[in-house]
Amino acid sequence: MKRRLNHAAVNPEAFQAMLAFEEFARSRGIDPKLYHLIKLRASLINGCAYCVDMHSKDMLKEGESFQRIALVSVWRESPCYSEAEKAALELTEYVTRLPEAGVPEDVYERVRAHYGEREYVDLIMAINAINSWNRLSVSTGLMPALQQ
Structure with missing residues (x-):
């Protein structure tokens, strides 16, 4: 695939809206390691090479183990x-793929066993x-830029 356009340059207002959404999601108090795991798992599901590359590198820089990334x-x-x-990873998969039936009740209950209502919404926002x-x-x- 080749780069089609530079979205930030051609529509800076849309890019700023995305940055604001990201800042909101990141500021909710989710553990940074978990936040990165969510980003990496969704990016793998969605086939986003740029995001997989970026988040894997960010995780390594922040001390995450290669094993947990891999x-x-x-x-x-x-x-x-x-x-x-x-x-949280199971919720990530269901929200990313969003089946017709939505997030199953058993998945919701597993997430809620570890996270309160507000945290559940914060996870969904992330x-x-x-x-x-x-x-x-x-x-x-x-x-992603290829490294030699």
Whole structure:
């Protein structure tokens, strides 16, 4: 895929709106490691190479282990995530793929076992923010810079 356009340059108001949404989602008090896991998992589902590259690098810079980054796509089978992280990752998958029936009640209950009502909404906002970024990046052909 080639870059179609520079969305930030051609529509700076839309880009500023996205930045404001991101800032809101990031400011809600979600643990930064969990916030990055959510971003990485949604980006993998959505096939956003730019975001997968960026969030993986950010996570490494912030001290996340390579193992936790590499295994996020198989989090169910991996012992390196807490039950609370697993619940948030499961919610990320359901909100990202949003089946016709919505988020199943058992998923909601698993998430709520670890997060209050307000935190549940905060998680959904974080998931929605990265899904919006993924869709913007994929639609405009934003690709990671290749390193030699």
